[in-house]
Amino acid sequence: MSTQILTLDSHKAGTPPGDLAIWFFIFAELLAFGIFFLAYAFARANNVELFNESQQHLNRESGAINTVVLITSSYFVVRAVAAIREGLSRQCVYWLGAAIGLGGVFLVIKLFEFHAKFSAGISLSTNTFYMFYLSLTIFHFMHVILGMVILAAVMLKAHQGGYTAEHHTGVETGASYWHMVDLLWIILFPLVYVIR
Amino acid sequence: MHNIENQRSQFIRPCTRVWLGLLALTSVTYGIGRMELGGTQIVMLVLIITFIKGEMVAGFFMGLRNTSLLWRAIMASWLVIVGGGIAIAYLVGLK
Structure with missing residues (x-):
């Protein structure tokens, strides 16, 4: 029984997977985004018509597809963690590679969206809605890039055989950060x- | 071998179900957006769906369901405060 618990949860009982430090970072990020989300919501409360009208010009399909992409990418990272817990480094690398690939898909779709907006002459100073839309999504965009860099570093180490079934805190740490990026988009979308 | 099967049944399969559930809930949210539905009840439904999705990601993908109450409470509080704040702001906007 104790071996099963070791395999399932290599971290200390009761604490989240991965390095504890990443969780302080994650909650700091969630706090920052939370304030940003609430600032958007209350700014909207004062400009409902403007926000509803501007929202109609967003590409909702892109947003939905990107939600599916990030959720699936997060699931791939779950599979990477599961693989390394079984000591399967190669499978871990493959799952991480697939997750990073989907992160790339997210960025490309978002770049198309940004390009469309900038081509239409829309900028941060167009109106309050676009100020929030662009700053929120660009801020999140940068977090996706950082998450991909972290996952790439983890993948490289896994490729070099740096993780085992017993020692894989780095994989869980990178995974936790990536799931946070997914969680933020799940609210942002x-x-x-x-919402209108 | 037993450990591997144990992990698959206790970690991978639940996460696979969560992944599919997240996709299904996303399609509901998208459907609401596509039909451009609005109003208090619709927005509350969207926020409840978002809260459920957040709890699914935090609990299963991030692994918080296996942690102490403190960690789960911090995450749930964040989701409630953000979701509740958005709901209050929406209601303020109706006035």
Whole structure:
């Protein structure tokens, strides 16, 4: 029984997977984004018509596809963690590679969206809605890039055989950060693209 | 071998179900957006769906369901405060 628990949860009982430091970082990030989300929501409360009208010009399909992409990418990272817990480094690398690939898909879709907006002459100073839309999504975009860099570093180490079934805190640490990036988009999508 | 099967049944399979559930809930949110539905009840439904999705990601993908109450409470509090704040702001905007 104790061996099973070791395999399932290599971290200390009761604490989250990965390095504890990443969780302080994650909650700091969540706090920052939380304030940003609430600032958007209350700014909208003072400009409902402007926000509803501007929202109609967003590409909701892109937002939904990107939600599916990030959720699936997160699931691939789950599979990477599961693989390394079984000591399967090669499979771990493959799952991480697939997750990073989907991260790239997210960025490309978002770049198309940004390009469309900038081509239409829209900028941060167009109106309050676009100030929030662009700053929120660009801020998140940068977090996706950082998450991909972290996952790439983890993948490289896994490729070099740096993790085992017993010692794989780095994989869980990178995974936790990536799931946070996914979690943030799960809130950002309905907030900016759907709620009206 | 037993450990591997144990992990698959206790970690991978639940996460696979969560992944599919997240996709299904996303399609509901997208459908609401596509039909451009609005109003208090619709927005509350969207926020409840978002809260459920957040709890699914935090609990299963991030692994918080296996942690102490403190960690789960911090994450749930964040989701409630953000979701509740958005709901209050929406209601303020109706006035």
